């Protein structure tokens with residue numbers, strides 16, 4: 423199955439309908455691994471697919487041309503969801519040269535036996551003519567691996583953007599205007615939050631580079647291809663690159679016997695103020711993927727856990743480990759939780775918030791066993807503080823942009 427993007431340029435990738443866990447990123451809508459075939463005087467394949475689906479990719483190529491006629495296989499990114507199929511692809515396409523950067527080849531060599539592969543090494547700014555089409559290579563280091571690269575085809579005004587602007591979204595449609603835009607944008611935001619948040623500065627720099635290109639279509643390695651809403655996704659990336667804070671409060675917690683749950687509900691009550699979106703998430707009833715997505719544009723975040731064995735609940739620890747790696751910037755917040763005879767959870771969370779360089783608004787709220795009415799009143803008051811701070815952070819970010 424293939425789909426025409428532009429004259430002589432087809433999608434030949436694989437739709438992974440059933441994947442639900444992409445290295446811990448939860449994917450309820452599945453995923454796609456997008457590969458593209460450009461047929462000209464020379465023929466080039468742009469990116470491969472995950473190893474188990476290499477034969478599906480090859481069948482799609484076979485539907486368009488003979489294997490002997492493929493001259494180049496471009497590898498924009500060496501992560502196995504795109505490079506895993508390369509060994510099978512390279513052994514099947516007898517005349518194809520692998521086109522990649524030196525850095526990319528070194529990563530591929532550490533993952534596969536590349537000894538029999540023909541290669542054509544490129545660097546930032548290099549071009550390769552296929553005839554009527556030119557491939558121009560734009561290195562995008564750490565977006566999101568060191569060897570990451572875009573390939574741009576000026577004659578088609580087409581940018582192959584690899585993971586950037588992608589979404590984990592399996593659908594029989596291929597273009598952004600063939601599905602509900604809010605769903606594509608939701609998946610694009612989840613993708614950004616869980617893959618690209620640590621690289622905001624790199625994303626911003628890449629967006630500046632992209633401004634210099636004449637683009638009619640962006641074809642990422644995952645999900646829908648952008649042809650009707652390019653401005654929408656570029657604007658969204660601009661906001662996400664800075665974790666642009668919305669007037670939004672997030673309260674995240676884990677609890678054993680609901681004492682910390684009572685505190686969390688009192689905090690969210692206090693935070694539910696006019697003009698503020700307030701969201702409450704139980705860590706084990708949600709997913710790290712969803713929580714990271716909500717954190718991305720929240721201005722203020724409270725994180726709570728009851729005490730367990732002198733520390734926090736295990737999934738609270740997992741969440742903080744995950745968030746620290748993603749490094750969402752510019753948040754304010756505080757820690758909270760209940761304890762019995764041991765202590766440590768709110769204090770440990772407080773330290774994580776400080777390590778992430780968040781603006782810690784107050785000392786951790788600690789309650790012995792069950793919160794009483796005074797404790798709950800204190801939690802509501804702390805929720806009001808979160809709401810006030812969320813509005814302040816949002817307004818100051820808007821005035822900075824103005």
Ligand code: FEO
Pocket residue numbers: 499501503504566585643644
């Ligand atoms: Fe889709 Fe970073 O691989």
